Amino acid sequence: MSMLRDFFTFIGKVSCFGVKALVGAFQPPLEWEFFLGQIEEIGWRSLPLILAAGFALGVVMSMHTRGTLVQFGAEAMIPTLQSAAFFNELGPLVTALLVAGRVGAAIGAGLTNMRVTEQIDAIESLSVDSFKMLVVTRIVACIFVLPLLTVFMDFASLAGGFFSEHATSHISLQLYMTSAFKTVEWANFIPPTLKTSVFGLIIGTVSGYFGYTTNEGSQGVQRAATNSVVLSSLLIIVVDVILVKVIFFFFPGQAI
Amino acid sequence: MKINYAAIGVFVLSAVVLFSVGLFLIGNSHEAFSRHVDFFTELTNTNGISPGSKVKVSGFSAGQVSAIQIPDRPSGKFRLKLHVDDKLHKLVREDSFVTVESDGLVGDKFLLIHDGTDQAQQAPRGATLRGQEPIELSAVIAKMTGVMDQANVTIGDIRTKADGTLDAISATVNNANGIVDGIRSGKGTVGMLLTDQQTSNSVKAAVGNAQQATANLDQVFVQAKQVMTDFQSRDLSQKAEDTLNNAKDASRNLDQTSRQLNVALNEALGPDRAGDNAAENIRESLANVNLATANMAEDTEALKHEFFFRGFFKKRGFYSLQELTPDQYRSNSYFESQRSQRAWLNATDAFATDAKGNEVLSPAGEQQIDQLIGTIKNSVIDQPIIVEGYSNQALAADEMVASRSRSILVAHYLEEHFHLSARNIGLMPLNATAPASSGKSSWDGACVVLLAKVK
Amino acid sequence: MSDPPAIEFQHVSKTFGNRKVLVDVSFKLGKGEALCILGRSGTGKTVTLKLMDGLLKPDSGKVCIESEDIAQVGEKDLSRVRRHIGFLFQSGALFDSFTVGENLALPLHRLDKTKSSAEIQQAIEETLKRVGLDHDKDKMPAELSGGMSKRAGLARALVLNPTLLLADEPTSGLDQITASEIDNLLIKVKKDLHTTLVIVTHDVRSARRVADHIAILDQGRLVGFGTASELEKSDNEVVRQLVSESCI
Ligand SMILES: Nc1ncnc2c1ncn2[C@@H]1O[C@H](COP(=O)(O)OP(=O)(O)O)[C@@H](O)[C@H]1O
Ligand SMILES: [Mg+2]
Numbered sequence: 001m002s003m004l005r006d007f008f009t010f011i012g013k014v015s016c017f018g019v020k021a022l023v024g025a026f027q028p029p030l031e032w033e034f035f036l037g038q039i040e041e042i043g044w045r046s047l048p049l050i051l052a053a054g055f056a057l058g059v060v061m062s063m064h065t066r067g068t069l070v071q072f073g074a075e076a077m078i079p080t081l082q083s084a085a086f087f088n089e090l091g092p093l094v095t096a097l098l099v100a101g102r103v104g105a106a107i108g109a110g111l112t113n114m115r116v117t118e119q120i121d122a123i124e125s126l127s128v129d130s131f132k133m134l135v136v137t138r139i140v141a142c143i144f145v146l147p148l149l150t151v152f153m154d155f156a157s158l159a160g161g162f163f164s165e166h167a168t169s170h171i172s173l174q175l176y177m178t179s180a181f182k183t184v185e186w187a188n189f190i191p192p193t194l195k196t197s198v199f200g201l202i203i204g205t206v207s208g209y210f211g212y213t214t215n216e217g218s219q220g221v222q223r224a225a226t227n228s229v230v231l232s233s234l235l236i237i238v239v240d241v242i243l244v245k246v247i248f249f250f251f252p253g254q255a256i
Numbered sequence: 257m258k259i260n261y262a263a264i265g266v267f268v269l270s271a272v273v274l275f276s277v278g279l280f281l282i283g284n285s286h287e288a289f290s291r292h293v294d295f296f297t298e299l300t301n302t303n304g305i306s307p308g309s310k311v312k313v314s315g316f317s318a319g320q321v322s323a324i325q326i327p328d329r330p331s332g333k334f335r336l337k338l339h340v341d342d343k344l345h346k347l348v349r350e351d352s353f354v355t356v357e358s359d360g361l362v363g364d365k366f367l368l369i370h371d372g373t374d375q376a377q378q379a380p381r382g383a384t385l386r387g388q389e390p391i392e393l394s395a396v397i398a399k400m401t402g403v404m405d406q407a408n409v410t411i412g413d414i415r416t417k418a419d420g421t422l423d424a425i426s427a428t429v430n431n432a433n434g435i436v437d438g439i440r441s442g443k444g445t446v447g448m449l450l451t452d453q454q455t456s457n458s459v460k461a462a463v464g465n466a467q468q469a470t471a472n473l474d475q476v477f478v479q480a481k482q483v484m485t486d487f488q489s490r491d492l493s494q495k496a497e498d499t500l501n502n503a504k505d506a507s508r509n510l511d512q513t514s515r516q517l518n519v520a521l522n523e524a525l526g527p528d529r530a531g532d533n534a535a536e537n538i539r540e541s542l543a544n545v546n547l548a549t550a551n552m553a554e555d556t557e558a559l560k561h562e563f564f565f566r567g568f569f570k571k572r573g574f575y576s577l578q579e580l581t582p583d584q585y586r587s588n589s590y591f592e593s594q595r596s597q598r599a600w601l602n603a604t605d606a607f608a609t610d611a612k613g614n615e616v617l618s619p620a621g622e623q624q625i626d627q628l629i630g631t632i633k634n635s636v637i638d639q640p641i642i643v644e645g646y647s648n649q650a651l652a653a654d655e656m657v658a659s660r661s662r663s664i665l666v667a668h669y670l671e672e673h674f675h676l677s678a679r680n681i682g683l684m685p686l687n688a689t690a691p692a693s694s695g696k697s698s699w700d701g702a703c704v705v706l707l708a709k710v711k
Numbered sequence: 712m713s714d715p716p717a718i719e720f721q722h723v724s725k726t727f728g729n730r731k732v733l734v735d736v737s738f739k740l741g742k743g744e745a746l747c748i749l750g751r752s753g754t755g756k757t758v759t760l761k762l763m764d765g766l767l768k769p770d771s772g773k774v775c776i777e778s779e780d781i782a783q784v785g786e787k788d789l790s791r792v793r794r795h796i797g798f799l800f801q802s803g804a805l806f807d808s809f810t811v812g813e814n815l816a817l818p819l820h821r822l823d824k825t826k827s828s829a830e831i832q833q834a835i836e837e838t839l840k841r842v843g844l845d846h847d848k849d850k851m852p853a854e855l856s857g858g859m860s861k862r863a864g865l866a867r868a869l870v871l872n873p874t875l876l877l878a879d880e881p882t883s884g885l886d887q888i889t890a891s892e893i894d895n896l897l898i899k900v901k902k903d904l905h906t907t908l909v910i911v912t913h914d915v916r917s918a919r920r921v922a923d924h925i926a927i928l929d930q931g932r933l934v935g936f937g938t939a940s941e942l943e944k945s946d947n948e949v950v951r952q953l954v955s956e957s958c959i
Binding site: 036037039040044047087147148149151155177181184185186189190 | 260261263266268270272275277278281
């Protein structure tokens with residue numbers, strides 16, 4: 001009973017935390033410098049990871065689909081499948097999970113560390129809203145950066161796919177691109193890409209919550225990092241189910 | 257805090273560039289970035305087309321349905337707005353029409369703008385293109401069944417008419433039979449009744465008409481038969497089926513379909529390879545039938561008053577044997593054409609001289625006659641028989657007397673021995689010359705001719 | 712005393728969860744005076760400092776800074792009050808993503824807002840010079856030793872020339888020489904700028920050197936308040952122990 005109560009209390013607290021952050025994003029003064037710092041940290045610094053993972057995943061996916069499609073003589077479908085898979089689902093989801101791992105841990109541990117080393121108190125002592133300066137900027141940066149990273153992931157995977165296909169069947173770049181984009185529609189690209197903003201909100205909110213509210217030594221830092229990654233990854237996958245449904249609702253033609 | 261603005265710039269800018277590249281590369285991008293032209297079309301049934309459905313011009317992806325205006329009453333039509341790439345505007349002409357198509361068996365529905373003809377003007381912006389309702393197969397079949405029914409009725413009609421013709425022909429023939437019968441069962445030998453020249457003249461005319469009518473009837477019969485074979489040989493039903501298949505294939509234009517069927521029917525009824533025109537045939541035949549039956553009716557009416565003369569005379573072309581000279585008899589086409597049976601009686605065998613010196617039938621001659629009659633048995637009762645008498649005496653008068661007496665001898669024997677009616681037996685003294693059709697040129701004695709019965 | 716006290720605690724209590732950290736604490740501190748707070752770990756010394764800066768709010772009682780109850784004032788007034796308070800946190804609490812110079816610039820940007828960037832740079836360099844870090848302006852906090860971090864923290868607390876300086880264990884964990892350097896620095900600040908000092912420390916010797924008053928906290932209660940010699944005569948054993956024990 002108390003566990004259930006704790007659970008709901010927790011959900012309520014995290015939700016309020018997220019809502020407060022979103023509201024805070026629209027209340028001046030804006031912490032521009034800190035926001036840009038987080039763009040650099042979450043976006044730019046994640047880029048190598050995203051590009052490498054996307055490329056590798058593109059190669060792997062391409063090899064797998066080739067193995068299957070060759071049996072049906074449908075190799076021509078490989079680029080189409082690759083783009084459909086990545087634009088619709090794999091790109092957004094994998095990006096979000098990778099960022100949840102890298103950035104979620106960093107935010108959780110970083111904020112907890114700042115709390116423990118009284119950096120947050122130091123900020124507060126300057127009459128600066130540490131929540132806005134540290135949490136809102138991170139959450140908004142996550143929301144902003146994830147779609148961008150997703151685009152990188154999508155294209156890196158296409159590059160990987162092309163690399164793999166070119167190595168096996170010497171397909172030309174133009175043909176690969178044409179067939180990759182032939183059946184994809186904006187509704188397969190824009191909504192799935194933008195939905196990663198929701199994943200960004202999840203990552204920022206969950207890890208921000210753990211980081212900002214934990215106030216206990218190195219143990220706390222560790223736990224905040226772990227909790228951030230685990231919970232935000234889980235939530236991303238669960239929420240993705242809902243988001244896919246929502247996208248189908250608004251773009252009924254895109255249900256594949 | 258050192259912010260690496262360059263890094264942020266590179267990151268954000270390249271993401272935006274990639275995103276834009278994606279937008280441009282993606283299939284429907286050209287639609288958003290190119291100039292567009294709107295057309296309208298109206299359909300009573302949208303058949304699954306919804307806003308956003310693809311629009312193709314001659315199969316080339318050209319845009320999408322941007323709006324659908326719902327009609328305000330059941331008889332109204334849906335008004336669809338088609339957002340089409342300007343590049344394809346040239347293909348859209350005023351006679352272009354729009355159909356609902358589907359991508360493969362299970363694919364999406366899309367609108368297809370059929371490109372117009374080169375002669376037609378380019379459809380102006382905002383033009384309403386003719387919407388062609390999608391053809392439901394069931395409707396095609398229903399319509400085709402209707403057409404087929406009509407065709408059947410037409411064919412049935414023709415058949416009935418042809419049948420009618422045949423009926424009329426049989427009726428006429430029956431009538432003719434009746435006349436012959438009447439004469440047969442009539443009053444005495446025909447020749448005796450033909451004293452009045454006027455009567456004989458009118459009968460002559462009637463028979464002439466009747467002959468003409470019969471000839472016509474024959475022709476009609478042949479033509480009617482031809483029509484029926486025509487129908488069969490031209491394989492109308494197969495043609496109709498082909499047309500139906502064509503219609504299904506085309507699945508476009510019912511008007512066209514029915515037109516096609518009409519054409520098919522016309523063609524079927526039109527001139528065949530030999531240039532005969534079935535419809536003409538039928539018309540002619542029917543006209544002939546009408547004429548024939550009309551004539552027939554008239555003639556029959558006239559002959560009712562002198563019924564004994566009916567058909568018999570029509571058939572043989574003369575009224576009495578007595579009126580015929582031996583020459584006329586010999587060359588008469590009626591006797592020529594008759595497939596008659598003959599029994600030749602030789603003067604030396606069949607005839608003998610009795611004690612008084614008069615010529616009589618010898619037992620051998622009687623036996624020969626018995627044999628001939630034996631071949632036709634009971635039907636001899638109403639068998640028209642002509643007894644030809646022959647003689648080759650030196651004197652022409654002797655010849656005439658001898659041939660005549662011989663024919664009388666034989667006729668007598670027939671009448672007495674077989675109890676035949678005298679009206680069925682005609683005498684024809686022919687001196688020495690036999691008719692060409694008999695197969696002999698001259699004879700001495702007699703010949704019993706069993707005339708073939710008129711059917 | 713016609714002047715209002717710099718700091719006045721009136722029956723202040725603070726509880727975290729069910730743990731009573733401060734219980735009915737009352738004292739006054741005049742302007743320009745130095746107060747050292749002594750006490751064992753976890754007795755609420757840091758909490759007391761944070762109450763003075765408005766970082767924590769008392770559950771009951773009042774915390775007045777120059778007669779202003781900072782638990783009650785709005786965000787704007789609190790900001791104005793804080794403009795004159797410097798806070799040296801226990802571990803320095805330098806923002807680890809900022810350089811030392813940027814750490815010092817932050818209070819100038821956030822609380823002063825009147826200075827031009829040249830003035831800011833000048834203030835930063837002067838302050839760093841005062842704490843002996845004039846060559847370490849562009850270093851990151853991670854590159855600093857413990858003593859340097861403390862001094863950088865102190866510089867950040869002093870950069871606005873506060874009238875009240877709160878220092879949480881400024882000398883703990885440092886060698887004797889560095890510790891006395893920092894003490895000298897604090898005394899200098901107090902003398903030159905007439906700054907009121909509140910210092911949390913375990914070092915009784917430095918407390919005796921710097922402080923006008925010493926406050927002893929034990930299990931959330933203020934068990935002694937007075938000069939070192941007054942406290943030596945206290946009948947509370949813990950007080951006597953704390954004041955004298957480390958004298959040796
Ligand atoms: N923000 C806080 N939330 C919960 N408990 C706190 C908080 N700050 C301090 N405490 C508790 O109050 C007690 C006093 O802490 P503190 O004043 O830091 O001790 P010290 O005297 O060693 O500085 C400690 O036991 C600490 O656990
Ligand atoms: Mg402490």
